Amino acid sequence: MARAGIAATPAGRPVLSLDLWWIPRGMVLGLIAFVIFGPLANLVLWTVAERWYFPHALPLDYGFSYWGRVFAARGNAMDSLANSLIVAGLTVVVALALAIPAGYALARLRLPFRAAILIAFLIPQAFPNLTVYVNVARLFYQLGLNGTIPGVVLVHVTHGLVYAVWIATAAFSAIDAELEEAARSIGAGALRAFLDVTLPLAAPGLLASAIFVFLESLDEFTGSYFVGAPDVNMLPLLLYTAGAGGNYQVASITALLLLIPSIGFMLVVERFLKSDVLSKVGR
Template sequence: MRALFPRLGVAVLIGLVAFAVFGPLINLVIWAFAEQWFFPNRLPSQWGFMFWERVFRPRAGAWEALGNSVGIALATVVFSMALAIPAGYALARLVLPFRHLIMLVFLLPQAFPSLPIFVNIAAMFYGLGLNGTYFGVILVHSLPGLVYAVWIATAAFAATDIAMEEAARNLGASPLRTFRDITLPQAAPGLMAASIFVFLDSIDEFTGTFFVGTPDITTLPILMFNAAMGGNYQIAAITALILLIPSVGFMLIIERFLKSDVLARIGR
């Protein structure tokens, strides 16, 4: 009996964690395929793909929203990594004054509630004529994306083998060629993981898009919000499942790319 109670406690804990993780997902799947579901029925009385067909009608706007989400996310990755690669290399290799303060600055967007930040950004962008533009949405998506990009890029460059770079320089390679052929390939797995994090953060971003992009630009999170507010729970659930697919797939890829030596250097 004494040995049974600890095992029972562990089993209950695992069950609660599994319910907390998979319970909402199961409910999401049920709503996605429910055609009729009325109180007090515990399960839908009619199942089918009727609402899937409605979501992907040309006039429904799902294809346009999906294209906007993917296009903005890819552009955000390019913009963020274009800034993060030189910044990460400098923070990892150069002796910079106030290095830790600079790293802390990139964390500030995550240290405060996103709502007041994006409201103020929207006010500034309105004065600059960036509201309702793709470039304005890309900029606002890059704000949280740079947190992942710079921190992971810094760790990736810090984990590269400096001896290989010195050997290339001794053999006559220029600094640019050494960076291109030696440093960048070593840091590539970490940079790829950083790009995936930025992509996932951008494709799921709602608040920034809502204040800067709407009503001119509609993404999948905006479409899901409008459907949920209108009581169209099936359409909201289908949109959420579409957003979930790249998140799960890319997280499996991240687990492969992020090595232990890179993770150990994040924040140093």
């Protein structure tokens, strides 16, 4: 912030002084804002650009005709959007069904090699996706899962499980075990204590876990391409096809469809994923 003050000269006359450090600070903040919001502004412009080519800095014509083409009956956008939402929803269900018991066991039980188990969920992220999915596609083709929604869901679960298990473990670790013991002491069984006490308290963390898995599935391209294409159309595949074909309007509209839920859900995560849960991640 700029600092202004009144200083006295040797003659005793007051002189206004001004701290000019706000100039470089403002320039740095402006540069950061441009780096973050510049590409987003360019994306939004492309969604309404009818004609835009070099050397013009702004579109020559604006309109929504490309929105009509994207959502036309013959377009693939609605099918791709529906498939993406279905796959992401099923991925969340499967991932949480595995992550809730796994996270509870890792948080409450004294398991041997607990740290190694947690690290094992990172293995799918440790190898290049391309080589892994080529072999997965070959295996799924033999099993009849290639080009099917269940096959795509299985691939997405392997990537989303690391978020689901790690955050679920942190959520359960942040809950005092004495609360369960108190419920057990007044006659509640183990399952009843878990359902009535532990699970509701862990719900915000589990909700954040579900959102992370949903967003990971919604944006997953490599697995969707090698396992699902061309039978299962997804929004990332439509984005890639439009961008590779030079149709930047369609690609930008598709990217905006992917961006809106990401921003909205991340705001929800920021609200529900508290610092006490984050401090338990990986512990």
